[in-house]
Amino acid sequence: MRLHMEENESISFGIIASSGTARSLAFEALEKAKEGNFEDAQDLIDQSEQASLEAHNIQTELLCNAAQGNPCNLDILLVHAQDHLMTSILAKELIEQMILLYKKLDKK
Helix, strand or coil: CCCCHHHHHHHHHHHHHHHHHHHHHHHHHHHHHCCCCCCHHHHHHHHHHHHHHHHHHHHHHHHHHHHHHCCCCHHHHHHHHHHHHHHHHHHHHHHHHHHHHHHHHHCC
């Protein structure tokens, strides 16, 4: 049984919202690191990870449903949501590395 269009949209918007939050928090963490405030930067990265995990859990639910024979409708909104998730994860990972660089520079 496929998900209804409204359910599909709700799932897509959930992924987009959580991913957007994760990305925004990661960039806030980068700003804190630029200021030398590494404690707040780490707190924001932790919050970013939590938001990313929420989006990932929604995605995992979709995959599990598909594996059980209940696929969702693949539409442009879901593709867009997946794009948001992927780019937010990549941004967070790169920002974590940049924060490490700021820490090293701060010690010199």
